[in-house]
Amino acid sequence: MSEHWRLIIDVALCENCGNCQLAAKDEYVGNDFPGYSAPHPLRGAETFRIERFVRGEGSQIDVAYVPRMCNHCADAPCIKAAPDVIRRREDGIVLIDPKRAHGRSDLVAACPYGAIGWNAELQLPQNWIFDAHLIDLGWKQPRCEQVCPTGAIASAKLDDEGFARVKREQGLEDWSPGLNTRPNVVYKNLHRAKSRAIFGSIVKEDQGVQDCAAGARVRLLRDGAALREQVSDDFGDFKFDGLEPGGGPYQMTVEHESGRAKVEIGELAASVALGIIQLR
Incomplete structure (x- = not known):
């Protein structure tokens, strides 16, 4: 050959x-x-x-x-x-x-x-x-x-x-x-x-001072079913990569010893930067 x-x-x-x-x-x-x-x-x-x-x-x-x-x-x-x-x-x-x-x-x-x-x-x-x-x-x-x-x-x-x-x-x-x-x-x-990504930074509050929430459990779901899971890094950052264009809508949940958060994400016409996600 x-x-x-x-x-x-x-x-x-x-x-x-x-x-x-x-x-x-x-x-x-x-x-x-x-x-x-x-x-x-x-x-x-x-x-x-x-x-x-x-x-x-x-x-x-x-x-x-x-x-x-x-x-x-x-x-x-x-x-x-x-x-x-x-x-x-x-x-x-x-x-x-x-x-x-x-x-x-x-x-x-x-x-x-x-x-x-x-x-x-x-x-x-x-x-x-x-x-x-x-x-x-x-x-x-x-x-x-x-x-x-x-x-x-x-x-x-x-x-x-x-x-x-x-x-x-x-x-x-x-x-x-x-x-x-x-x-x-x-x-x-x-x-x-070519793919889409979802970015975000998780923040906790301690005695009125905001800080990065390292080690938070971040889950990406669609129709209630878990698709992926990550742990935020030392800066509280995470990224779900390799997502299909037009995919979704998604739900995202965050769990940490300091609190929780939930975010609704629509269809991914483009990658999404969620910005700061405050734990409650």
């Missing part, structure tokens, strides 16, 4: 340092790699970008950063749209022919992930090519992985069976599973960007 290049991105480890994005620009802007890629523009065609996702508000907030690029899909819609222009190599890397693609602005819309950029100056659709030109020179990893200081980006050359096993064991997800394009770029801890 053939081995193909895969990219695994851990959203929880990305700190938005921008090294991967800068490496892509350094490699492709103004540089011509015949047979692989024409020079990319300095601005406009963002073939490697970092997207920001914010959940909550104020002091109760969670920010996630997600590197996005060509997914090098095994069932790529762009190839179906232009099989004479775009090809998938034996190692799984998808390349847009820089000569045959001239003028094909229609191919930008062929990618459902928005990963094909338009080079207005050269009149070319372009993608991030997994540094195929470097791989063919013997490089063991693309530059984005090489420059990532937190290890958020990792590449691997795996057959389909091995890839499926790694996805299962590490809980990896496609960006948009419903598209059924069989992408070779997958994500770990994607809930940090």
Whole structure:
């Protein structure tokens, strides 16, 4: 079974340092790699970008950063749209022919992930090519992985069976599973960007002085049935994560030696920051 290049991105480890994005620009802007890629523009065609996702508000907030690029899909819609222009190599890397693609602005819309950029100056659709030109020179990893200081980006050359096993064991997800394009770029801890969360801080009062209520038992319920349970940390904070968008309505109960509290929470169109919850 053939081995193909895969990219695994851990959203929880990305700190938005921008090294991967800068490496892509350094490699492709103004540089011509015949047979692989024409020079990319300095601005406009963002073939490697970092997207920001914010959940909550104020002091109760969670920010996630997600590197996005060509997914090098095994069932790529762009190839179906232009099989004479775009090809998938034996190692799984998808390349847009820089000569045959001239003028094909229609191919930008062929990618459902928005990963094909338009080079207005050269009149070319372009993608991030997994540094195929470097791989063919013997490089063991693309530059984005090489420059990532937190290890958020990792590449691997795996057959389909091995890839499926790694996805299962590490809980990896496609960006948009419903598209059924069989992408070779997958994500770990994607809930940090896509799911909903409920944040809160529990406060007790002792002789008129408010203080953090550490060790409070916090339960999340729906229709009276307990779904999850947490214990507030030393600052009285808690977070229920990985909740489905639109899920709910929920009820939340808090129990502590200093008192109790109950909160009603509607459907989660967005993540909810409950603010301060006072024990009574």
